[in-house]
Amino acid sequence: MPEILKIGFLHLTLVDLIDILIVSLIIRQLYIWMKGTIAAQIFLGLMFLVLLSFVSELVNLKLLNWLLKFISDVWVLAFIILFQPELRRLLMLVGNNPLFRLIFKPSVTAVIDEVIEAVGEMSQKQIGALIVIPRQTGIRSIIETGVPIQAKVTKELLLTIFFPKSPLHDGAVVISGDRVEAAACTLPLSAQSRIGNFLLGTRHRAALGLSEISDAIVIVVSEETGTISVAEAGKLIRGLSPEGLRKKLLAELQAEDKSPKEIFEEVSQSE
Numbered sequence: 001m002p003e004i005l006k007i008g009f010l011h012l013t014l015v016d017l018i019d020i021l022i023v024s025l026i027i028r029q030l031y032i033w034m035k036g037t038i039a040a041q042i043f044l045g046l047m048f049l050v051l052l053s054f055v056s057e058l059v060n061l062k063l064l065n066w067l068l069k070f071i072s073d074v075w076v077l078a079f080i081i082l083f084q085p086e087l088r089r090l091l092m093l094v095g096n097n098p099l100f101r102l103i104f105k106p107s108v109t110a111v112i113d114e115v116i117e118a119v120g121e122m123s124q125k126q127i128g129a130l131i132v133i134p135r136q137t138g139i140r141s142i143i144e145t146g147v148p149i150q151a152k153v154t155k156e157l158l159l160t161i162f163f164p165k166s167p168l169h170d171g172a173v174v175i176s177g178d179r180v181e182a183a184a185c186t187l188p189l190s191a192q193s194r195i196g197n198f199l200l201g202t203r204h205r206a207a208l209g210l211s212e213i214s215d216a217i218v219i220v221v222s223e224e225t226g227t228i229s230v231a232e233a234g235k236l237i238r239g240l241s242p243e244g245l246r247k248k249l250l251a252e253l254q255a256e257d258k259s260p261k262e263i264f265e266e267v268s269q270s271e
Contacts, residue, residue: 118158120242128223137214146185207231
């Protein structure tokens with residue numbers, strides 16, 4: 001690689017400059033994440049030691065090199081101990097990154113378990129709920145009608161959102177991956193007002209309405225009876241138990257080679 005810059009005894013190539021730029025950006029981002037904490041001061045001290053080590057290596061200061069090498073033998077352990085809160089925060093920021101979640105997809109089973117536990121408790125207590133799980137069809141316009149949440153799916157979060165006195169309970173929650181994207185979302189109402197002898201309430205009409213225009217799975221918990229229902233592909237299945245709902249969600253969300261309508265019909269026939 002030909003030299004592009006020469007400063008005294010330093011001979012820099014394009015690869016060297018790219019390397020320096022990447023490391024500089026990493027250090028800058030780390031400092032931004034730690035800014036305002038005690039760890040930021042420790043981080044600056046660590047950067048000073050790294051720079052000092054680099055300079056002493058260039059001018060061959062043997063005694064200083066030995067001292068810095070001695071320090072470097074224990075600095076990894078010290079780094080983990082001193083920066084434990086910041087490392088935890090950094091890992092959370094990385095985990096919340098959409099690109100990271102796209103590469104490392106969350107466990108479907110873990111998310112479903114949290115949803116089932118919440119739905120089961122809401123069913124027992126007759127707390128109304130409307131939970132949307134999108135699939136291939138984009139529903140960004142629906143998400144934008146609600147309040148952004150962007151939090152990990154947990155039983156406690158769902159129970160808090162749908163608590164009757166919560167300002168977010170009157171609407172739908174949209175779950176994407178392992179995140180609650182938004183709450184209090186408005187869904188389009190189905191033109192159907194009755195299925196057989198069953199008079200559809202607003203939640204059930206909203207669930208059916210979204211399922212008629214998308215491939216989303218919509219879970220409904222009746223506030224009047226505590227009945228658990230699922231709307232998909234313009235159809236509504238009522239009277240599911242928490243375990244029945246779990247099997248249905250696992251069958252539908254884990255199957256990638258079949259269309260939602262085919263899976264829905266297969267599961268309905270096995271009921």
